[in-house]
Amino acid sequence: MKKIKVALLGAGTVGSQVARILLEDAVSLGQRIGADIELIGIAVRDVTSSRDWNAPASLYTTDAESLIDAADVVIELTGGIEPARTRILRALNAGKSVVSGNKALLAQHGAELQAAAKASGAQLSYEAAVAGAIPILRPLRDSLAGDQIQRVLGIMNGTTNYILDQMDTTGAQFSDALAQAQELGYAEADPTADVEGLDAAAKAAIVASLAFHSEFTLADVHCEGISAITAEDVQAAALDGYVIKLLAICERQGEGINIRVSPTLVPREHPLASVHDAYNAVFVQARDAGELMFYGPGAGGAPTASAVLGDFVSLARRMVLGGSGVPESTYAGLCAVGMDEVVTRFAIGLRVEDKLGVLANVSRIFAEHGVSLQAVRQVKDRSGDSAVIRLVTHRASDISVRRTMAVVDSLESVREIISVVAVEGE
Amino acid sequence: MKKIKVALLGAGTVGSQVARILLEDAVSLGQRIGADIELIGIAVRDVTSSRDWNAPASLYTTDAESLIDAADVVIELTGGIEPARTRILRALNAGKSVVSGNKALLAQHGAELQAAAKASGAQLSYEAAVAGAIPILRPLRDSLAGDQIQRVLGIMNGTTNYILDQMDTTGAQFSDALAQAQELGYAEADPTADVEGLDAAAKAAIVASLAFHSEFTLADVHCEGISAITAEDVQAAALDGYVIKLLAICERQGEGINIRVSPTLVPREHPLASVHDAYNAVFVQARDAGELMFYGPGAGGAPTASAVLGDFVSLARRMVLGGSGVPESTYAGLCAVGMDEVVTRFAIGLRVEDKLGVLANVSRIFAEHGVSLQAVRQVKDRSGDSAVIRLVTHRASDISVRRTMAVVDSLESVREIISVVAVEGE
Numbered sequence: 067m068k069k070i071k072v073a074l075l076g077a078g079t080v081g082s083q084v085a086r087i088l089l090e091d092a093v094s095l096g097q098r099i100g101a102d103i104e105l106i107g108i109a110v111r112d113v114t115s116s117r118d119w120n121a122p123a124s125l126y127t128t129d130a131e132s133l134i135d136a137a138d139v140v141i142e143l144t145g146g147i148e149p150a151r152t153r154i155l156r157a158l159n160a161g162k163s164v165v166s167g168n169k170a171l172l173a174q175h176g177a178e179l180q181a182a183a184k185a186s187g188a189q190l191s192y193e194a195a196v197a198g199a200i201p202i203l204r205p206l207r208d209s210l211a212g213d214q215i216q217r218v219l220g221i222m223n224g225t226t227n228y229i230l231d232q233m234d235t236t237g238a239q240f241s242d243a244l245a246q247a248q249e250l251g252y253a254e255a256d257p258t259a260d261v262e263g264l265d266a267a268a269k270a271a272i273v274a275s276l277a278f279h280s281e282f283t284l285a286d287v288h289c290e291g292i293s294a295i296t297a298e299d300v301q302a303a304a305l306d307g308y309v310i311k312l313l314a315i316c317e318r319q320g321e322g323i324n325i326r327v328s329p330t331l332v333p334r335e336h337p338l339a340s341v342h343d344a345y346n347a348v349f350v351q352a353r354d355a356g357e358l359m360f361y362g363p364g365a366g367g368a369p370t371a372s373a374v375l376g377d378f379v380s381l382a383r384r385m386v387l388g389g390s391g392v393p394e395s396t397y398a399g400l401c402a403v404g405m406d407e408v409v410t411r412f413a414i415g416l417r418v419e420d421k422l423g424v425l426a427n428v429s430r431i432f433a434e435h436g437v438s439l440q441a442v443r444q445v446k447d448r449s450g451d452s453a454v455i456r457l458v459t460h461r462a463s464d465i466s467v468r469r470t471m472a473v474v475d476s477l478e479s480v481r482e483i484i485s486v487v488a489v490e491g492e
Numbered sequence: 493m494k495k496i497k498v499a500l501l502g503a504g505t506v507g508s509q510v511a512r513i514l515l516e517d518a519v520s521l522g523q524r525i526g527a528d529i530e531l532i533g534i535a536v537r538d539v540t541s542s543r544d545w546n547a548p549a550s551l552y553t554t555d556a557e558s559l560i561d562a563a564d565v566v567i568e569l570t571g572g573i574e575p576a577r578t579r580i581l582r583a584l585n586a587g588k589s590v591v592s593g594n595k596a597l598l599a600q601h602g603a604e605l606q607a608a609a610k611a612s613g614a615q616l617s618y619e620a621a622v623a624g625a626i627p628i629l630r631p632l633r634d635s636l637a638g639d640q641i642q643r644v645l646g647i648m649n650g651t652t653n654y655i656l657d658q659m660d661t662t663g664a665q666f667s668d669a670l671a672q673a674q675e676l677g678y679a680e681a682d683p684t685a686d687v688e689g690l691d692a693a694a695k696a697a698i699v700a701s702l703a704f705h706s707e708f709t710l711a712d713v714h715c716e717g718i719s720a721i722t723a724e725d726v727q728a729a730a731l732d733g734y735v736i737k738l739l740a741i742c743e744r745q746g747e748g749i750n751i752r753v754s755p756t757l758v759p760r761e762h763p764l765a766s767v768h769d770a771y772n773a774v775f776v777q778a779r780d781a782g783e784l785m786f787y788g789p790g791a792g793g794a795p796t797a798s799a800v801l802g803d804f805v806s807l808a809r810r811m812v813l814g815g816s817g818v819p820e821s822t823y824a825g826l827c828a829v830g831m832d833e834v835v836t837r838f839a840i841g842l843r844v845e846d847k848l849g850v851l852a853n854v855s856r857i858f859a860e861h862g863v864s865l866q867a868v869r870q871v872k873d874r875s876g877d878s879a880v881i882r883l884v885t886h887r888a889s890d891i892s893v894r895r896t897m898a899v900v901d902s903l904e905s906v907r908e909i910i911s912v913v914a915v916e917g918e
Contacts, residue, residue: 087638087780097823098637098705193635199781201627201635209619209627211524211809212513212801279524337787340766354513354798355625358788361763362781372780375638380818383637389815392806397523 068101070382073137074108075130075153076144080167080194081108082118083371084141089121095375099382107133109144118367131156139382141374142166143194151175158182158190163385165377167194167370173268173284176275180394187390191377196269197222197346199369200362201376206276206350207394214353215277217317219490222269224344224364225253225260226292226312230329231342233300234309240295252344262291263312263327270314273348274325277316279398282325286402290328299485302415302456303331306441309339313490322403329487331413336491337361349491406465411440411492413458414467415484416474420446420453424479428455431477435470437462452481458489494527496808499563500534501556501579502570506593506620507534508544509797510567515547521801525808533559535570544793557582565808567800568592569620577601584608584616589811591803593620593796599694599710602701606820613816617803622695623648623772625795626788627802632702632776633820640779641703643743645916648695650770650790651679651686652718652738656755657768659726660735666721678770688717689738689753696740699774700751703742705824708751712828716754725911728841728882729757732867735765739916748829755913757839762917763787775917832891837866837918839884840893841910842900846872846879850905854881857903861896863888878907884915 074085088095088105096103108121109130127133130153134140140157142164144150150171157164159182166172172179172195183190193203197220206215221227225247232243244261247253259265267287274282292312303310308331316325332339337359341347346364351357363369384391418424425444432439441458459467467486475483500511514521514531522529534547535556553559556579560566566583568590570576576597583590585608592598598605598621609616619629623646632641647653651673658669670687673679685691693713700708718738729736734757742751758765763785767773772790777783789795810817844850851870858865867884885893893912900906 083780091638091640094823095638098821100821199778200784201631204630204635205627208806209630209802210798211805212517212521212803213798214517337766340763352625352798354509354794354801356789356792356795358626358786360784360786362784366782368780369782372636372639372778375780376635377638379637380634383818384815387816387818389810390813392809392813395524395526397520 068386070099070101070103070385071106071136071138072103072378073106073133073140075140075142077108077110077117077126078143079118079367080370080374081143083367084143084374085121086119087371087375095379098379100386101382103382106137109133134162135160138162138385139378140164141378142168143374144168145170147171147174154179155182158186158188161186161188163189163381163391165374165381166190166192167374168192169195169265169268169272173271176272176283177281183391184393189381189384189391191381193377194370194373196272197348198362198364198366199372200346200348200360200364202273202348202360203276205360206273210350210352210355213355215350216353217351218273218277218315218348219338220270220273220314220348221311221338221341221346222314222348222364223260223266223312224346225257226266227341227346228252228344229261230292230295230310230312233295233297234304237297237301239297240293261293263289266312266314266327270316270325270327273314274316274323276394278323278400279395280323280400281396282323282402286325288326288405292329294485295329299415299487303413306413306456306458307334308332308413308489309334310487311338315490319403319407322401324403324405324408326405326408331487331489332491338491406463408464409461411459411461411489412467413456413487413489416455416480417447417452417482417484418455419479419481420451421479425455427477427479428474431473432457432459432470435466437466437470454484494812496525496527496529496811497532497562497564498529498804499532499559499566501566501568503534503536503543503552504569505544505793506796506800507569509793510569510800511547512545513797513801521805524805526812527808529808532563535559560588561586564588564811565804566590567804568594569800570594571596573597573600580605581608584612584614587612587614589615589807589817591800591807592616592618593800594618595621595691595694595698599697602698602709603707609817610819615807615810615817617807619803620796620799622698623774624788624790624792625798626772626774626786626790628699628774628786629702631786632699636776636778636781639781641776642779643777644699644703644741644774645764646696646699646740646774647737647764647767647772648740648774648790649686649692649738650772651683652692653767653772654678654770655687656718656721656726656736656738659721659723660730663723663727665723666719687719689715692738692740692753696742696751696753699740700742700749702820704749704826705821706749706826707822708749708828712751714752714831718755721755725841725913729839732839732882732884733760734758734839734915735760736913737764741916745829745833748827750829750831750834752831752834757913757915758917764917832889834890835887837885837887837915838893839882839913839915842881842906843873843878843908843910844881845905845907846877847905851881853903853905854900857899858885858896861892863892863896880910
């Protein structure tokens with residue numbers, strides 16, 4: 067029986083679980099693959115650190131390079147750009163297949179890694195980089211390979227979904243919901259990457275590349291976080307039958323692809339609206355398949371380890387049979403397009419002077435810019451001498467709405483633009 | 493550039509769409525694959541029949557065998573056991589890879605076809621056989637290949653989901669909802685295969701084989717349909733916060749796997765409860781991944797064609813690179829186990845005489861059989877002189893509940909057992 071030697075880089079939350087399963091389930095994993103598998107070592111920065119789960123001490127090493135050189139397959143779960151990039155390239159260049167969960171690296175240097183894999187015939191898999199345990203990359207890459215994907219809407223960050231869900235269900239302010247997420251371990255001490263949408267943006271770049279057979283990087287993603295969302299925004303949305311979600315959206319826009327992450331109003335009856343807590347979901351619209359949704363835990367040690375091991379078993383089966391890895395198709399070569407031409411609906415909140423004619427004046431400015439309104443609602447503000455206007459537009463381009471808002475903002479009777487949020491899923 | 497010659501068997505609803513896309517998208521499909529693709533012919537019973545979409549007349553032929561012999565890849569969309577089985581074996585034995593959407597054939601002769609594929613190194617893919625456009629087989633086979641699946645709960649038949657959803661939302665009786673489904677083309681003139689659960693049962697056998705790395709056939713599936721479900725059952729379920737779905741369930745049961753299709757109460761807040769119309773969804777519980785759900789259109793020409801073409805592109809990419817198909821892993825060799833030991837909760841409806849002591853008597857019989865009750869509710873029946881008792885049990889084995897019901901049925905004060913339905917998803 068053939069033997070496959072596995073090197074694991076990293077022993078954090080996910081790495082520890084992968085090590086545990088590789089050791090505990092070695093026999094059954096080997097049976098599924100048709101080869102004996104052996105975890106030959108775990109590269110860490112400090113062999114004495116305490117871990118979620120402890121492998122035999124002899125497996126830990128600080129010498130990642132020697133470990134890679136001795137292995138047949140490398141599983142990279144360290145995160146960050148370097149030294150992960152150099153190490154993965156070392157493996158791929160030597161024809162060793164790699165499983166990675168490193169979304170930051172894939173979103174910035176994916177093309178380079180894939181070129182290295184293609185050149186040596188090695189396989190490169192990274193299902194764990196997007197939406198934890200949810201199989202989404204393989205379905206996009208293989209199952210939908212004969213279809214034309216039009217649009218992907220994803221809740222790809224569990225932390226922000228937890229925060230927004232709490233705000234929606236309990237009426238909490240952003241800061242309180244964030245504090246709670248931190249207490250539960252859903253958010254890190256420095257939550258910037260999550261709440262400002264950067265984590266979701268990296269995943270969006272990866273998803274867009276696969277969905278549209280092109281190469282996109284993090285720099286192609288327009289990114290807006292949720293830290294400006296208030297309890298009042300959430301309540302106003304609820305009144306109109308919407309829930310606010312941080313959506314990653316990848317869609318065809320003219321001849322190119324627009325990729326953006328932003329707080330978005332989703333109708334209550336849309337499947338994405340019922341994704342609660344820290345769950346993730348990816349909603350795909352395809353020309354032939356129609357509307358599909360994939361739902362599950364978007365993070366966590368064991369769920370993410372499941373995705374890593376699925377990739378590992380799949381590529382190990384291929385190694386046993388021979389034949390090189392299937393390189394990613396980038397034949398379409400589509401470009402990223404900016405926000406100007408993005409057409410969607412917008413929900414807008416304004417704080418204005420509570421006097422006659424303001425609503426008419428604001429409405430006139432929208433009309434002058436060719437932005438037609440679907441709903442306008444004026445409510446008395448609690449503070450007394452001002453009123454709040456809530457508007458929902460028909461479909462309009464992002465740039466026309468931005469131009470409208472610049473003029474609205476200059477009106478003396480408009481005290482504050484409370485929010486401008488896209489509406490999707492209708 | 494390499495050329496891949498494709499033979500299509502069948503030109504029905506799905507076959508016509510596959511032919512159309514293969515011809516219209518030949519260039520972009522070829523770019524994704526890295527080879528030119530050519531549809532060399534479409535085998536049909538009668539070349540003069542009218543079709544949903546017409547390919548050039550020269551492509552139609554009644555000589556399937558010659559077509560197969562001239563092709564590199566065969567796409568079988570005829571349905572039924574023969575001649576599909578013989579033709580697929582002819583292709584596989586000659587080392588030609590096959591895409592099939594034939595659930596009846598796969599559920600009965602899957603092992604034989606897979607053995608033929610393995611022997612010649614050909615690939616055999618059949619994503620379209622289960623849940624239309626929803627990628628479920630590939631995720632089970634590859635993405636979850638490193639995990640241990642505990643349970644699959646699926647709405648795998650669109651016709652019955654449409655009927656039950658109508659009954660739930662409009663209060664319609666089964667026969668009216670069925671008539672409506674037939675009018676809309678969701679149900680066939682003879683709806684037996686759908687409403688009696690046979691279609692879902694074939695899919696359940698296929699799913700269970702992949703999920704549990706074993707070989708199961710249609711004969712291993714316990715199957716119960718929805719034709720006995722009444723509007724009253726649906727209303728009673730709604731009162732208690734449940735919706736009735738026809739679920740295909742594949743789960744570990746002791747040392748074996750129980751596979752069953754039956755009407756089942758699902759709590760309103762469960763993700764499967766919000767699967768409406770003719771949509772399908774598959775809910776997977778895995779040891780590490782946790783709870784996943786896959787949702788989408790379960791039937792229809794274009795959606796099913798999307799699944800067929802995804803399989804085709806994937807296996808054609810492999811053909812271009814070389815290397816044989818990955819045979820299905822059946823290492824676990826688990827057996828199917830019957831219903832006796834299945835443990836779940838049950839919702840039971842009884843029509844009884846409206847007099848003192850009946851409820852106490854019935855409750856005592858449950859207790860004597862070790863079946864403990866979670867809820868008991870007696871309601872006056874509309875017909876006047878009888879009452880209806882609705883019970884929900886705690887978890888109990890199927891056989892103990894069946895034994896209990898036999899005794900309950902023999903009571904003079906019990907006029908009718910209205911329904912005994914399993915409760916899942918709690």
